[in-house]
Amino acid sequence: MPAPQAVDLLISARWVVPIRPANTVLEHYSLAITGNRITALLPTAEALDRFAPRQHIELANHALLPGLINMHGHAAMTLFRGLADDLPLMTWLQEHIWPAEARWVNDEFSEDGVTLAIAEMILGGTTFFSDMYFFPDATARVASKYQMRTQICFPVLDFPTNWARDASDYIHKGIKLHDDYRDSQYVFTAFGPHAPYTVSDGPMKEVVTLAAQLDIPVQIHLHETAFEVTEAEKATGKRPIRRLYELGLLTERTQCVHMTQVSKDDLALLQETGAHVVHCPESNLKLASGFCPVDQLQKGGVNVCIGTDGAASNNDLDLLGEVRTAALLAKAVSGNAAALNAFEALEMATINGAVALGLADCLGSLEPGKWADVIAIDLSGVETQPVYHPASQIVYATPAQRVTHSWIGGKLQLDNRRLVNIDIHAVREKAAQWAARIHRNEAQAD
Ligand SMILES: [Zn+2]
Known part of the structure; x- marks a missing residue:
């Protein structure tokens, strides 16, 4: 018998949901990891013969999954969590969120808000998050410091904010950020033109050209509400997605966030271009934005992934909870209880995100050669007894607090x-300090 092969880490678990192959649950399997990559996934009995691990972790009541991918959010907004709730969208934005952003958001705010968000996301099983917010350099810096993976969609807008003056300033700063993190395995950059109604044709065209040159994704809020679509139709005679298509913005690198309004023609444009949809069900519910027709999109061959959106409109960054909401909502919206089954719901939070990011070779499933981004979920809690189908238990019955372990790149x-890596006491203290400052200011303004 050949000598056992040295590996850095062997994780043996009761169950493994590898995502690829699809619809699969393996029992008594082990994941071997060397450096930052998965070496093998095999029955534990075989793994113990074949490998000599430097470290062996046994998880007798747990399921291993690929780390979850949160495809849309505004991480620093955790510091505005619960600041203004239960308001109509425009009141919420115009009277609360935009003034608070103008008053408070700077590099320090972003650093503290992003740290809080990363702590919450790791505790909930997320190992990769996409972000679109001002001070993306702070987000990139913090993610890099904690070795959390992120797609930084640097914002592009027509109007000035605390971070940049005008569209060309946003783009210039974004390209600099892209250059700074060119070789990073943690920070990936993308263009983040905010929405069709905040970016005019000139900057949109520039984004099209540069994204193609750099071969990086574009993420945009699109068809978030019926109001957005009807206003655009009144002003331009076109639905926003048609305008983007004509500008050349819709490609297989494009991630369309929300899409609660999908006509036959809209679906055809998504199908023709291979653009992806990022579904944010809880934000859409909370802001009464509408319902993304996930079942219809998936049956039409559109890749649908999932995001929490910012904590100010959710109000948590719990991606497992988001997956559950998505699975339930897809059934209600389609009138079909078979829509978005448990495996498909987990794919939205793993491999579908990896595909939209253009990183499916490295992320999204537990397959040899991919990055060792892995989470363990304890299924011994009373709420998941008995365990007939681990994937169903994870989607329909498991709270985020049952995520016990997480590895990013091994x-x-x-x-x-x-x-x-994160001092949770310091994170709590900083959040409380910001809340005290913001609350005092709000009280004075009243
Ligand atoms: Zn958003």
Whole structure:
């Protein structure tokens, strides 16, 4: 018999939901990891013969999954969580969120808000998050510091904000950010033209050209509400997605966030271009924005992934909870209880995100050669007894607090619910300090 092969880490678990192959649950399997990559996934009995691991972790009641991919959010907005709730969208934006952003958002705010968001996301099983917010350099810096993976969609807008003066300033700063993180395995950059109604044709065209040159994704809020679509139709005679298509913005690198309004023609444009949809069900519910027809999109061959959106409109960054909402909502919206089954719901939060990012070779499933971004979920809680179908239990019955372990690129991030790299007490204290400042200011303004 050949000598056992040295590996850095062997994780043996009761169940593994590898996502690829699809619709699969493996029992008593082990994941071998060397450096930052998966070496093998095989029955535990075989793994113990074949490998000599430097470290062996046994998880007797747990399921291993690929790390979750949160495809849309505004991480620093965690510091505005619960600041203004239960308001109509435009009141919420114009009277609360935009003034608060103008008053408070700077580099320091972003650093503290993003740290809070990363702590919450790791505790909930997310190992990759996409972000679109001002001060993307702060987001990139913090993600890099904690070795959390992120897609930074640097914003592009027609009007000035605390971060940039005009469209060309946004683009210039964004390209600099892209250059700074060109070789990073943690920080990936993308264009983030905010929405059709905040970016005019000139900057949109520039984004089209540069995104093609750099071969990086474009993420945009699109068809979030019926109001957005009817206003655009009144002003231009076109639905926003048609305008983007004509500008050349819709490609297989494009991630369309929300899409609660999908006509036959809209669906045809998504199908023709291979653009992806990022579904944010809880934000859409909370802001009464509408319902994304996930079942219809999936049956039409459109890749649909999932995001939480910012904590100010959710109000958490719990992607497992989001997956559950998506699975339930897809059934209600389509009138079909078979829509978006448990495996498909988990794919939205893993491999579909990886595909939209253009990183499916590295992320989204537990397959040899991919990055070792792995989470463990404890299924011994009373709420998941008995376990007939682990994938169903994870989607329909498991709270985020049952995520016990997380590795990003083979490095331990969450160790039996303890954050390895982030000082949670300091994070709490900073959040409380910001809340005190913001609250005092709001009270004075009243
Ligand atoms: Zn958003």
